[in-house]
Amino acid sequence: MIAVAVFSSEAVAWIAAIATALTQWELYTMFERMGYQSYKKTGVACGLFIVLGAYYLPALESGSEAFALAFVILCLAIQARSMVQGRLASFMPTIFGVVYVPYMLHFFVSLLQIVEHSGYSDDAGIFLCVWIVAAAKFTDVGGLLLGKRYGKNKLAPHISPGKTWEGVIGGVIVSALISIILVGANQAFGRANMWHVELPRDFTWWMAGLLATPIAIVSVASDLIESSLKRSANIKDSGSIVPGIGGVFDLTDSVILCAPVGYLLLKYFVIDLS
Numbered sequence: 001m002i003a004v005a006v007f008s009s010e011a012v013a014w015i016a017a018i019a020t021a022l023t024q025w026e027l028y029t030m031f032e033r034m035g036y037q038s039y040k041k042t043g044v045a046c047g048l049f050i051v052l053g054a055y056y057l058p059a060l061e062s063g064s065e066a067f068a069l070a071f072v073i074l075c076l077a078i079q080a081r082s083m084v085q086g087r088l089a090s091f092m093p094t095i096f097g098v099v100y101v102p103y104m105l106h107f108f109v110s111l112l113q114i115v116e117h118s119g120y121s122d123d124a125g126i127f128l129c130v131w132i133v134a135a136a137k138f139t140d141v142g143g144l145l146l147g148k149r150y151g152k153n154k155l156a157p158h159i160s161p162g163k164t165w166e167g168v169i170g171g172v173i174v175s176a177l178i179s180i181i182l183v184g185a186n187q188a189f190g191r192a193n194m195w196h197v198e199l200p201r202d203f204t205w206w207m208a209g210l211l212a213t214p215i216a217i218v219s220v221a222s223d224l225i226e227s228s229l230k231r232s233a234n235i236k237d238s239g240s241i242v243p244g245i246g247g248v249f250d251l252t253d254s255v256i257l258c259a260p261v262g263y264l265l266l267k268y269f270v271i272d273l274s
Helices: 002-006 009-034 040-056 064-078 080-084 088-117 122-150 165-189 205-233 258-269
Strands: 154-156 160-164
Touching: 009 040, 009 088, 009 122, 009 205, 040 064, 040 088, 064 088, 088 122, 088 258, 122 160, 122 165, 122 205, 122 258, 154 165, 154 205, 160 165, 160 205, 165 205, 205 258
Parallel strands: none
Antiparallel strands: 154 160
């Protein structure tokens, strides 16, 4: 709720864009370590256009998700000449980076837009974005803490040896509890308090806990994808920009696939678009 009070929806869009650009650059650097060259600058430029375009440009008839898909197709056309010249090996990693990072993360911006179009304030959209991130990242926290204490059965020993099934279950439980606490705390502040956010009527504390479960499960898969990429690139961290953690990709890894999942769950089960 502090983030809701401090940031505007435009600031969230720019934070998503910056995180996208840095994550995408680190992904392309990983590809280079694997022996796959990419159009790094072109890919990152496309990514920024997708994320910021979803905020600043008028939505297409079927929404910003259709806009992003259309732009990915445009990227294919732009690089057609390079394909003819026999550089398809560089082209494909570039497009994967565009689809996997900015297209996935642009759903945070799309969420801000549909919340606003539904008649709610910017604060509600920011709160829901924070809720998705919290549901994803606290799965990591719960999995780490409970996995160390109770973990016995390895989840994916060849990809991430530290992850266990017990840790995953614990992470899902912690994610649901944190989600419930976030919404419950917001309700406890009361309408008169400056920290209170008016959320969609159907987004109750129990709905928050329920919807956090699939987000938590997807976050584990999203995290494993980055772990697999790092193992293939023979590196421990995606970068060194974040002291004590590694790269930006090490922060966004579990959130990437959760952005579209959280968007769809909220769109079809919580937000009234009528």
